[in-house]
Amino acid sequence: MDTDNVNPSSSVERTLIEVEAVLEFAKVERKEIKAVTQIVHFSPDLDNDSVCLLELDSAVLDALNQGDKVVIRGDKEDGAVLCTKNKSYDIKGAEISNAMLIMPNLQFGDSLPEDGPAQLQFRQVTSTLHSYYELRQCKPKLKKLKTILEENPYNGWENEEDPDHLGNKYTMNDILNLVQASEIEIGLALEKLHAVEIDGFWRILDFEFLTQVLNHIIQMCEENDWLNTGIPMEECLNILQELFPRKVLEHIIKMYADKVGSSSNCEEEEDEPLTIDIDYYRLNEDKICRFFAELNLKEAGKFNLKDFLSVWQKCVPEGMKTGLYQIEGMALVDQNSTPETIMYFNVADLPEEVEGRFNFLFRTREKWSLEDITPFISDLATETTDVKALLTKYARASTHNGIKVYNSRKSVT
Amino acid sequence: MNIYKKLCENILVLHNSPDIDYGNYSGLSLVYTFYVVLPVLTLLIFAGSLIMVQIVIKVPREDNTPPEWAMIELQGSLETRHPVALNGRFIGDLHFTKNDVPVLIIGHHILYGKVVSLEKPFAVLVKDSEQWSENEPMETDDENVNKGTSYNVIAIIKKKLLFKTRPKPIIANVPKKL
Numbered sequence: 329m330d331t332d333n334v335n336p337s338s339s340v341e342r343t344l345i346e347v348e349a350v351l352e353f354a355k356v357e358r359k360e361i362k363a364v365t366q367i368v369h370f371s372p373d374l375d376n377d378s379v380c381l382l383e384l385d386s387a388v389l390d391a392l393n394q395g396d397k398v399v400i401r402g403d404k405e406d407g408a409v410l411c412t413k414n415k416s417y418d419i420k421g422a423e424i425s426n427a428m429l430i431m432p433n434l435q436f437g438d439s440l441p442e443d444g445p446a447q448l449q450f451r452q453v454t455s456t457l458h459s460y461y462e463l464r465q466c467k468p469k470l471k472k473l474k475t476i477l478e479e480n481p482y483n484g485w486e487n488e489e490d491p492d493h494l495g496n497k498y499t500m501n502d503i504l505n506l507v508q509a510s511e512i513e514i515g516l517a518l519e520k521l522h523a524v525e526i527d528g529f530w531r532i533l534d535f536e537f538l539t540q541v542l543n544h545i546i547q548m549c550e551e552n553d554w555l556n557t558g559i560p561m562e563e564c565l566n567i568l569q570e571l572f573p574r575k576v577l578e579h580i581i582k583m584y585a586d587k588v589g590s591s592s593n594c595e596e597e598e599d600e601p602l603t604i605d606i607d608y609y610r611l612n613e614d615k616i617c618r619f620f621a622e623l624n625l626k627e628a629g630k631f632n633l634k635d636f637l638s639v640w641q642k643c644v645p646e647g648m649k650t651g652l653y654q655i656e657g658m659a660l661v662d663q664n665s666t667p668e669t670i671m672y673f674n675v676a677d678l679p680e681e682v683e684g685r686f687n688f689l690f691r692t693r694e695k696w697s698l699e700d701i702t703p704f705i706s707d708l709a710t711e712t713t714d715v716k717a718l719l720t721k722y723a724r725a726s727t728h729n730g731i732k733v734y735n736s737r738k739s740v741t
Numbered sequence: 742m743n744i745y746k747k748l749c750e751n752i753l754v755l756h757n758s759p760d761i762d763y764g765n766y767s768g769l770s771l772v773y774t775f776y777v778v779l780p781v782l783t784l785l786i787f788a789g790s791l792i793m794v795q796i797v798i799k800v801p802r803e804d805n806t807p808p809e810w811a812m813i814e815l816q817g818s819l820e821t822r823h824p825v826a827l828n829g830r831f832i833g834d835l836h837f838t839k840n841d842v843p844v845l846i847i848g849h850h851i852l853y854g855k856v857v858s859l860e861k862p863f864a865v866l867v868k869d870s871e872q873w874s875e876n877e878p879m880e881t882d883d884e885n886v887n888k889g890t891s892y893n894v895i896a897i898i899k900k901k902l903l904f905k906t907r908p909k910p911i912i913a914n915v916p917k918k919l
Contacts, residue, residue: 340831347834354851354911356844361836368813368845372829381863381898382798389862392800392807392894400796410798427818428901429832430865434811436856436900437841453832456819460863505795 340369344446363444366435371452379430381460382419388412388463401508409508410463416509417463430455467710468509470517471680474532476506477523482531484540485573497529521676524579533576539623541572541580546645549611555645558588558608584616585609611645614654620644621655625672633661633668657703660692675704682708686722690736696723697733797891798866807894810865812901813845815852835902843902850908856900863898 347365351358384392391398391412400410400419408419434451480495498506507514523532533541548564549555559581565574588608620643624636641650652661660673673692679685689696689704702715709715719725723734800807819832833847843854869891 340829342831342834350834350846350911351836354846356836356851361838361844364837366835368832368835370827370830370832374826374828378867380866382866383861384864384897385861389864389897392798392864393805395800395805398798400798425817426905427815429813429815429819430810430898431813432808432810432896434813434835434902436811436902437837437843440837442839451835453813456827458818462861 340367340450342367342448342450344448347448348446358446362437362440362442363446364435364440364449365446366449366451368429368431368451368453370456371454374454374456376455376457379455379457381428381430381457383460383462385463385465387415388417397511399504401504401506409466409469411508411510411513414510414512416466416468416513418466420462420464421459422462423459425458428457428460429453430457467680467708468507468513468517469680470507470509470513473503473507473509473514473517474521474676476503477521477530477532480531481534481537482524482526482576483534483537487537497531499528500525500530503530522579522583524576526573526575533580535622535626538580541568541577542584542619544568544571545577545581545584546611546616550645555611555647558610559585561607561609563606581609584619585611611648613648617644617648617650617654618658621650622658622672622674625655625659625670628672630669630671633670636670657706660700673704675707678704682718682722686736687740690723690740695726695728695733695735697731701734798864798894799891800894807864808896810896810898812863812898814901814903814905815845816905819847843904845902845904846911847908849911851911852904852908853906854902854904857903858900859898864894865896865898866892867895869893 347367348358351361388398388410396413398410398412400408410417410419431451431453435449476496476498480497483490483492503514504511509517518530521532523530525531545559545564545568548567549559554560554564561578561581564581565577568577586609588610617640621640624640624643625631628636637650644650657675658673660671662669662671679688685705685708689701693700698715698719701719705718706715708718713721719734722737724737725732725734727733813835819827821827821830833845836844836846838844841856843856845852845854
């Protein structure tokens with residue numbers, strides 16, 4: 329008997345006789361229960377402080393099991409955000425009044441034998457906890473990425489030493505330390521911001537600088553009939569590299585032009601069938617038009633719509649056709665004013681979190697049609713909450729002159 | 742938050758069990774409370790170390806899949822009648838009925854519980870005392886990560902025994918010292 333009731337790892341002693349006695353007092357019959365009784369006791373090394381519980385969803389669990397990187401990101405002001413390779417989660421602490429006893433070796437009923445001689449097994453509780461951390465998948469918090477990159481936009485190599493351009497520059501690792509989003513989400517955001525890695529630092533391009541480079545590229549296109557044939561990347565880089573870094577040029581061409589496939593260019597001389605692969609890029613009409621719209625709107629702020637449309641069409645390269653659909657999410661047309669106006673209003677500059685976004689939108693305009701508001705909230709939609717659901721939650725629908733419009737649910741601050 | 746805490750304390754006192762001496766038992770009693778348990782969400786301050794740094798959470802390399810541990814969840818908290826350390830103390834006897842219903846006897850209380858599979862499992866995290874290690878050839882630009890804190894997932898908890906019904910007192914005379 330002695331070997332059974334002394335727990336090797338603790339001073340806890342408990343005998344079958346004691347257990348049986350308690351069962352009797354409790355009026356639990358031996359035949360109702362399984363033969364193994366687990367004696368639950370605190371570990372001599374009970375430690376409630378160095379252990380914490382984190383509630384996982386299956387995606388995070390898989391990531392951990394596969395050895396993928398799972399990190400908590402943030403700084404002093406922000407809450408903590410847990411990021412896997414491709415998802416972000418808010419971390420919240422939850423306190424409960426229940427006690428959670430952590431047990432490394434507890435056995436559940438289904439793993440205990442049905443019958444057999446009564447026996448005791450000692451089971452340690454290594455920690456008692458009243459709190460855990462839970463994860464809520466969230467939208468990546470990317471506003472900060474834009475903010476930090478705007479500290480020092482790239483403005484060409486000759487300006488790098490300028491006092492204006494000695495601001496902070498950020499490597500990918502700096503960004504990962506500062507921005508609460510997963511690597512893939514950050515990658516997508518960098519792409520959206522048209523950022524480019526120059527000498528190891530991620531930079532966004534100064535708008536004026538971008539305009540300058542793009543004008544050179546377009547001019548080359550017009551001179552060489554590349555608008556039709558596509559831009560031969562290598563040739564174009566070779567010509568313009570005197571003025572701008574190749575990396576930046578290539579980045580801008582890829583931003584505004586689409587690859588039309590490489591063609592094998594066979595030299596005519598038959599004795600030397602030299603084959604060179606040339607990558608051709610054709611300027612993307614919508615993107616180029618959008619760029620010129622931004623150029624005009626940014627300068628003017630508010631425009632007479634009719635004037636804007638005509639100026640805009642005149643700016644774009646010959647053969648390209650402008651259309652308002654190209655500037656979705658970047659401009660706001662006011663059809664109720666006389667004359668009709670258009671103003672610069674870029675979704676990228678709007679608040680990132682849902683409530684702030686709606687507040688800002690309703691401050692800008694009291695009533696929105698579905699068509700008008702969609703470009704300014706569609707980036708907030710998630711798999712489970714689409715644009716309509718967002719509007720249901722944050723806006724109130726009414727009919728105005730036969731058109732369904734949305735206004736704020738609460739007073740705009 | 743303060744009000745909530747205060748409320749809890751009051752309830753704890755209200756429901757504090759009358760003392761029944763169980764002879765040579767440890768004097769441990771289950772203090773139980775009855776009200777809807779609402780998790781109080783507080784902002785996380787992860788060991789106070791959230792200063793512009795990434796905290797890595799990882800499964801230690803040696804055991805690629807962490808072991809599965811278990812949990813007993815009790816309504817209330819375990820306290821001793823005297824302010825002594827709980828280390829090494831006996832808590833109670835855990836039985837399973839033939840139908841695998843867990844029965845826990847703590848002091849003069851008997852509790853019937855159930856086995857709950859956690860929809861979202863818990864990772865048991867322990868701060869990694871060692872420096873971030875050796876067998877991971879990190880890219881050079883990850884130096885900051887090396888210096889950062891990291892947590893090891895030492896186990897995963899997928900199932901718990903939940904005792905949420907009101908404990909039934911065991912009405913008995915003080916047992917003779919055995």
